[in-house]
Amino acid sequence: MVDFDLTREQVAIQKSVREFAKKEVKTIAMERDQMADHENIFPVEALRKSFEIGLHDLVIPQEYGGQGIDGLTACLVWEELAAADAGFCLAFQANFLACEMIDQQGTEAQKEIFYNALTSEGGGLAALAATEPGVGPGQAFLDDQYTLGTTLEPDGEDYILNGTKVFCTNGGSPLTKWYAVAAMKPGGVGMTEIIPCLVWAGTEGLSVPMSENKMGQRLSKTAQVYFDNVRIPKENVMEPFDLANLLNKTIKINSFVLMGALCVGMARSAYEEAFDYAQKRMIHGEPAIKQQLVAAKITEMYWNIEAVRAYVWMAARDVESNSDRMPNLKLAMGAKVLGSDLVNRVTDEALQIHGGYGYNKGTLVEKLYRDAKITQIYEVPNELLKVISANMMAMGM
Numbered sequence: 001m002v003d004f005d006l007t008r009e010q011v012a013i014q015k016s017v018r019e020f021a022k023k024e025v026k027t028i029a030m031e032r033d034q035m036a037d038h039e040n041i042f043p044v045e046a047l048r049k050s051f052e053i054g055l056h057d058l059v060i061p062q063e064y065g066g067q068g069i070d071g072l073t074a075c076l077v078w079e080e081l082a083a084a085d086a087g088f089c090l091a092f093q094a095n096f097l098a099c100e101m102i103d104q105q106g107t108e109a110q111k112e113i114f115y116n117a118l119t120s121e122g123g124g125l126a127a128l129a130a131t132e133p134g135v136g137p138g139q140a141f142l143d144d145q146y147t148l149g150t151t152l153e154p155d156g157e158d159y160i161l162n163g164t165k166v167f168c169t170n171g172g173s174p175l176t177k178w179y180a181v182a183a184m185k186p187g188g189v190g191m192t193e194i195i196p197c198l199v200w201a202g203t204e205g206l207s208v209p210m211s212e213n214k215m216g217q218r219l220s221k222t223a224q225v226y227f228d229n230v231r232i233p234k235e236n237v238m239e240p241f242d243l244a245n246l247l248n249k250t251i252k253i254n255s256f257v258l259m260g261a262l263c264v265g266m267a268r269s270a271y272e273e274a275f276d277y278a279q280k281r282m283i284h285g286e287p288a289i290k291q292q293l294v295a296a297k298i299t300e301m302y303w304n305i306e307a308v309r310a311y312v313w314m315a316a317r318d319v320e321s322n323s324d325r326m327p328n329l330k331l332a333m334g335a336k337v338l339g340s341d342l343v344n345r346v347t348d349e350a351l352q353i354h355g356g357y358g359y360n361k362g363t364l365v366e367k368l369y370r371d372a373k374i375t376q377i378y379e380v381p382n383e384l385l386k387v388i389s390a391n392m393m394a395m396g397m
Helices: 008-033 044-052 071-084 086-105 108-119 137-141 243-248 255-280 292-320 329-359 364-376 382-394
Strands: 125-129 151-155 158-169 176-184 194-200 222-233
Touching: 008 044, 008 071, 008 086, 008 364, 044 086, 071 086, 071 255, 071 292, 086 108, 086 125, 086 158, 086 176, 086 194, 086 255, 086 364, 108 125, 108 176, 125 158, 158 176, 158 194, 194 222, 255 292, 255 329, 255 364, 292 329, 329 364, 329 382
Parallel strands: 125 176, 151 176
Antiparallel strands: 151 158, 158 222, 176 194
């Protein structure tokens, strides 16, 4: 039996983040989303304000200067931020992914140094550079011939990093302090040949020439990152990936679960907008919500959001309780898939309820409709997660 009762502290955090998101994020999200100059959409000042209330170090363990919150509390935070703007929330998702790599593969010294860079001097963000033009990180779980074009080669006491990464969230932002990079031994094949390393922003040879001009989630900064003979001290190189170690590692938070919470927040925002519009929009002298088909759509939105939120919370609880067993990664993957499918259905129906008015640029439902699609693609495409999950089932995992 999963206990969904929130503690007094969790309720207080949820309320605080909701108030911040409404005041500092939602008020600027639409205007920034409409900016033609995509290089300057990234909400630097709003993010700096979020650092002031501690949003940047929530998931960093307490022993390294963070708050070390649990997975369910992180889900509450992600939902509230995404309800205001998914792109803003994505900056924290990318930050978590980079920290997750250190948590899984890094040494104590690396954790102390690189976590401290995010928690000191006003705070900062990290970026994960994993995806390449021809290969995504999720394929490593399916392809024993998996290989990367980004290489890390020994050179005396150091290493030399070369390669290109794409779709790097937080890449090139003025708040990004360091990059967690997935590289490979030259000629290496398979996941165990992947060698993660840590690269400080501003290191010679690291360049981020331009950001992607995206359809949705435009407040997040996504860019291609180039590494041209970047010299990496050996103390910034992590151990090669060990799948058995990753699967058995005790963790408190899973990135797929957080992504599910992000999607629930977006879906909630679309539902609230549709519900409000259906009450105000008059059809033959009555509010649109009196129409049976409109009422059915509104009701199904509500039910589905509540159901997926319950699933996400259950998955979060499962991750937290895995101290004596392997975490159920199938549950975690399901949170991302179900959440992203949910937000695409709900935003589609919300736009439908708005009719032609919802199709106009500058309306919230139009923005949410654009923001939603990428959730089925990033953080490992849904189709790939289904195959990975099926393979795990076949292996008895």
